[in-house]
Amino acid sequence: MLEIRGARRIFTTPEGGKVTALDRVDLNVDENEFVTLLGPSGCGKTTLLRAISGFEMLDGGTVRLEGADLSKLAPFRRPINTVFQSYALFGHMSVARNVGYALEVRGVDRAARERKVSDALETVGLSDMGSRRPSQLSGGQRQRVALARAIIAEPRLLLLDEPLSALDRNLRQQMQLELKALQARLGIAFIFVTHDQEEALTMSDRVVVMREGRIEQIGTPREIYRHPRNRFVTEFIGETNIFALTVDRIEGDLARARTAEGTCLSLPAAGRSRGEAVTAVLRPESLHPGAEGIAGTVMRSVYLGSDLVIFVRPEAGGAEIRVTTRDGADAPMTGDAINLAYDPAVIHILEDR
Amino acid sequence: MALRRDSVVLGVLLAPVTIFLGVFFLVPLLIIAVFSFLTPGLYGGVEWSFYHWNYGRIFGWADGIEEIYEPVYLQILFRSLAFGVLTVALCLVLCYPVAFWVARLPERARLFFLFLVALPFFSSLIVRLYAWLLILKPSGVLNETLIALHIIREPIELLYTPAAVVLGMVYVMVPFMFLPLYAAIDNLDRSLVEASMDLGANRRQTFLKVILPQTIPGIIGGSVIVFIPSVGNFVVPDVLGGAKGLMVGNLVEQQFLSARNWPFGSALSMLIMSVVLAVLLLATARARKAGGQA
Ligand SMILES: Nc1ncnc2c1ncn2[C@@H]1O[C@H](COP(=O)(O)OP(=O)(O)OP(=O)(O)O)[C@@H](O)[C@H]1O
Ligand SMILES: [Mg+2]
Numbered sequence: 001m002l003e004i005r006g007a008r009r010i011f012t013t014p015e016g017g018k019v020t021a022l023d024r025v026d027l028n029v030d031e032n033e034f035v036t037l038l039g040p041s042g043c044g045k046t047t048l049l050r051a052i053s054g055f056e057m058l059d060g061g062t063v064r065l066e067g068a069d070l071s072k073l074a075p076f077r078r079p080i081n082t083v084f085q086s087y088a089l090f091g092h093m094s095v096a097r098n099v100g101y102a103l104e105v106r107g108v109d110r111a112a113r114e115r116k117v118s119d120a121l122e123t124v125g126l127s128d129m130g131s132r133r134p135s136q137l138s139g140g141q142r143q144r145v146a147l148a149r150a151i152i153a154e155p156r157l158l159l160l161d162e163p164l165s166a167l168d169r170n171l172r173q174q175m176q177l178e179l180k181a182l183q184a185r186l187g188i189a190f191i192f193v194t195h196d197q198e199e200a201l202t203m204s205d206r207v208v209v210m211r212e213g214r215i216e217q218i219g220t221p222r223e224i225y226r227h228p229r230n231r232f233v234t235e236f237i238g239e240t241n242i243f244a245l246t247v248d249r250i251e252g253d254l255a256r257a258r259t260a261e262g263t264c265l266s267l268p269a270a271g272r273s274r275g276e277a278v279t280a281v282l283r284p285e286s287l288h289p290g291a292e293g294i295a296g297t298v299m300r301s302v303y304l305g306s307d308l309v310i311f312v313r314p315e316a317g318g319a320e321i322r323v324t325t326r327d328g329a330d331a332p333m334t335g336d337a338i339n340l341a342y343d344p345a346v347i348h349i350l351e352d353r
Numbered sequence: 354m355a356l357r358r359d360s361v362v363l364g365v366l367l368a369p370v371t372i373f374l375g376v377f378f379l380v381p382l383l384i385i386a387v388f389s390f391l392t393p394g395l396y397g398g399v400e401w402s403f404y405h406w407n408y409g410r411i412f413g414w415a416d417g418i419e420e421i422y423e424p425v426y427l428q429i430l431f432r433s434l435a436f437g438v439l440t441v442a443l444c445l446v447l448c449y450p451v452a453f454w455v456a457r458l459p460e461r462a463r464l465f466f467l468f469l470v471a472l473p474f475f476s477s478l479i480v481r482l483y484a485w486l487l488i489l490k491p492s493g494v495l496n497e498t499l500i501a502l503h504i505i506r507e508p509i510e511l512l513y514t515p516a517a518v519v520l521g522m523v524y525v526m527v528p529f530m531f532l533p534l535y536a537a538i539d540n541l542d543r544s545l546v547e548a549s550m551d552l553g554a555n556r557r558q559t560f561l562k563v564i565l566p567q568t569i570p571g572i573i574g575g576s577v578i579v580f581i582p583s584v585g586n587f588v589v590p591d592v593l594g595g596a597k598g599l600m601v602g603n604l605v606e607q608q609f610l611s612a613r614n615w616p617f618g619s620a621l622s623m624l625i626m627s628v629v630l631a632v633l634l635l636a637t638a639r640a641r642k643a644g645g646q647a
Binding site for chain 1: 432544548549550554563566567
């Protein structure tokens with residue numbers, strides 16, 4: 001439905017420097033899809049949204065919506081609405097008038113407008129707040145008003161720029177679920193911006209990981225988590241263990257490989273060859289204390305409620321390995337000697353290192 | 354405990370201002386209010402006996418013997434109010450677009466422009482008004498230029514017309530309108546403008562429904578600051594106005610200086626003040642209503 005090809009945007013800073021905010025970005029969004037843009041601060045997420053909504057001109061590339069080129073369409077003519085990070089509610093209007101604004105400027109008559117406004121307010125659970133001013137609402141309520149305002153005109157595409165970042169953790173998790181449910185109900189495509197990987201994984205059909213104006217990887221949350229393409233995506237998507245390995249030998253289904261320090265790991269043999277250098281990812285929850293595996297010593301542990309994260313120094317030396325286990329009576333203690341078992345099949349080899 | 358100490362500190366901090374305002378603002382005001390009900394002295398000054406004819410002369414209950422009712426006073430008051438309103442309106446129309454433009458300039462150009470706005474304050478008001486006199490008079494720069502360009506044949510009457518007074522007042526008041534307007538427009542949240550366009554409002558709708566209401570506090574502030582001194586102004590009409598440009602400020606000036614009728618001058622002052630106060634109250638009420646920003 002939305003098709004972005006080769007989008008480029010280069011800013012000139014007041015000092016005359018150049019910042020590449022978007023660098024040959026290609027992205028497709030399907031009908032009714034929930035796509036999340038994920039990346040560190042300054043990677044170009046907002047710039048990409050603004051290019052779609054029409055507030056940012058591209059220096060190159062095209063944005064098409066249902067086949068039509070958007071480049072000559074003013075922002076107010078695009079069937080796209082935005083939930084702004086700062087909410088951008090109109091302080092001089094009541095909540096109801098804020099919500100009905102898109103209909104008001106389209107000349108929808110009063111009765112129809114009021115009906116839709118009350119529907120939209122009900123959708124976001126603010127039915128009795130229509131006559132308030134935005135300044136009389138809590139942060140979470142304002143966020144809902146911004147949402148109701150953006151969906152009332154039934155856009156083809158909704159853009160959300162870190163709409164949850166101002167909320168506390170509980171409200172945030174609640175809103176994540178509500179947003180997802182709302183999207184399924186409305187049947188419109190969402191492009192959601194966040195720099196919180198957990199949020200991205202929870203909500204999205206597909207995640208777009210960005211860095212310095214480029215797209216590093218696009219995939220379902222599971223693909224991104226299990227099969228990150230490179231080190232950046234791997235590290236950005238959650239705490240993990242990365243090993244730089246050299247393959248020693250192939251034994252049947254397994255390839256034996258070791259780090260520079262000498263820690264040995266077994267990998268699936270498929271596609272491996274002797275002497276090959278590979279970068280392997282082993283997620284903390286894929287490792288558990290067992291009879292055999294990587295031998296090491298527990299250096300410290302961090303209690304996280306149901307889970308316990310322990311940091312193990314391999315016998316052979318090298319970086320500490322992070323392991324997530326269940327907390328309990330038999331949980332490993334600091335100073336314990338331990339063997340870290342794993343299923344070789346879950347080891348992921350990075351395509352580009 | 355802490356609260357009480359805070360209020361003591363606050364009291365100490367506020368005392369100088371309170372005393373200053375009390376002595377130099379409230380007391381004179383009180384004197385004027387009292388004088389307006391006293392009998393004019395034979396050779397200026399006042400006699401300490403109650404006298405309501407000062408107001409009678411203005412509002413029409415003068416006895417026709419001791420004091421004579423003259424509708425011209427109210428006429429002049431209304432004219433002054435009209436001039437004030439006109440001055441405010443012209444300043445607004447002039448400053449709003451410019452303030453908008455300036456707010457979008459790069460930092461350096463912006464600062465330079467603000468400096469230009471403040472520049473007139475470095476020279477005397479009288480001198481600047483006399484410069485206008487030289488421009489507007491029949492053999493002045495403007496007429497000469499227009500004649501030289503063959504746009505007019507005879508010099509047109511510009512000086513000593515109401516138009517000259519309004520022109521002069523707009524000229525004097527423009528910086529006072531510009532600064533609050535500029536502050537309001539500069540403070541305007543750009544994302545509100547974008548939100549409006551995002552929701553489908555075109556430029557005109559965005560201006561009327563978002564930008565204008567959002568800058569109402571600046572508009573009201575500037576209007577009040579321009580309106581109050583405009584209504585009571587006597588310098589501009591003195592220099593540029595002539596007989597037809599007389600304003601209520603000139604009346605007061607005359608009563609105190611040449612006619613030496615202090616009580617009547619005081620009554621006129623009280624009149625100006627009550628009108629201005631009414632306008633001020635109205636404006637603040639309106640500004641408070643508009644002020645519910647998120
Ligand atoms: N108007 C501008 N002028 C110059 N540089 C800009 C401008 N807007 C953005 N940039 C730069 O472009 C890059 C991308 O900015 P963008 O706002 O898209 O980042 P982001 O991914 O949204 O970051 P965040 O998560 O912090 O919101 C940044 O390096 C930023 O400094
Ligand atoms: Mg951003």
